[in-house]
Amino acid sequence: MYFDNAEGPVFRPPSEAYSFILRVTIGCSHNACTYCNMYRSISFRTRPMPEIVAQINAAKPYANHIRRIFLADGNALVLATDKLLEILNLLSRTFPRLQRVSCYAGPKDLLRKTPDELAALRDAGLKLVYYGLESGDDEVLRRVNKGVGAAEAIEAGQRIVAAGIKLSVMVIAGLGGKEHSLNHTRNTAKAVNAIRPHMLSALTLMLYRGSELLAQFERGEFVPLAPAEIMGELHELISGVELPANSHCLFRSNHISNHIALAATLPKDKDKLLDDIRTAKIQLAKVTDWDPYNNVE
Structure with missing residues (x-):
């Protein structure tokens, strides 16, 4: 549910299907990852408060039904903390049954926020952050132009956990291609272990029209993984995830990109x-007509 006619497409995580989508920015401030074309058609801009307030006012008739709000677009935490606090305080006053506010965040946004700023956002109602780690491998992060290395990517996730905000980490199976598959999975598992997120989501790489990665594939510079190989990579990843015994990390692979929901x-x-992944790998190994263009979206 959203009340906005501004330019550009609207994206949200699967778990925000019934949330009020409040677009506080347009697009993504980084917008340079080679695998992504989500916001390539629009120029990034932050939204002035009158545009944000207009959306909130349009949602007021549904105030008693709104329990969750997702701050869109691609990385709401790029906004100054004072502005985010103003938005969060307005939401808490407007929606009496509000239980949770969430948003996407990029690593650079998280690294720019101090611990005190993150704590203030938590206290104002920011309860969940979706963070695209994608990979814990330096070379893969460099190749996909994520804008940070592994150490920075890990620190960004750790800051959210330390602030007492729930963290949903997203990783992309197949992002390293065949050449970097092993390092991608093993180092991503190490990153997850270091961050200790509350939720972990594994997406599967898709080759999106208009993305640099699709162009690299068509030039023969990137070799994607077949479905059974994706399951092999996922098995390696989960095998390497070693969280404390008292941890409670929800794992999901229910994105539209995934071959099988786990x-x-x-x-x-x-x-x-791991047993379920092995079974899925056996099933997908029987697929003989797989073509990389099946994964072009």
Whole structure:
């Protein structure tokens, strides 16, 4: 649900399907990752408060039904903390049954926020951040132009956890291609172990029209993984995730990009999840007509 006619497409995580989508920015301030074309058609801009207030006012008739709000577009935490606090305080006053405000965040946005700023945002109602780690491998991050290295990417996630805000980390299976698959999975597992997120989502790489990665594939510079190989990579990743016994990390692979939907709680269900992945790999190995262009969106 959203009340906006500004330019550009609207994206949100699967778990925000019934949330009020409040667009506080347009597009993504980085907008340079080689695998992504989500916001390539629009220029990034932050939204003035009158545009934000207009959306909130349009949602007021539904105030008693709105329990969750997602701040869009691609990285709401790029906004100055004072402005975010103004927005969060307005939301808490307007929606009496509000339980959670969430948003996407990029690593540079998180690194720019001090611990005190993040704590203030938490206290004002920011309860969940979706963070695209994508990979924990320096070379893969460099190749996809994420804008940070592994150490910075890990620190960004750790800052959210330390602030007491729930963190949903997203990683992309297949992002390193065949050449960097092993380093991608092993170093991503190490990054997850260092961050200790509350939720972990594994997406599957898709080759999007208009993305540099699709052009690299068509020039023969990038070799994507077949579905069974993706499952092999996912098995390697989960095998390497070692969280404390008292952890409660929800794992999901229910994005539209995934070949098979998987769900578990880590570390409790790790062995069963690995069994499910092995079964999925056997099933997908039977697919003989797979073509990389099947993954072009």
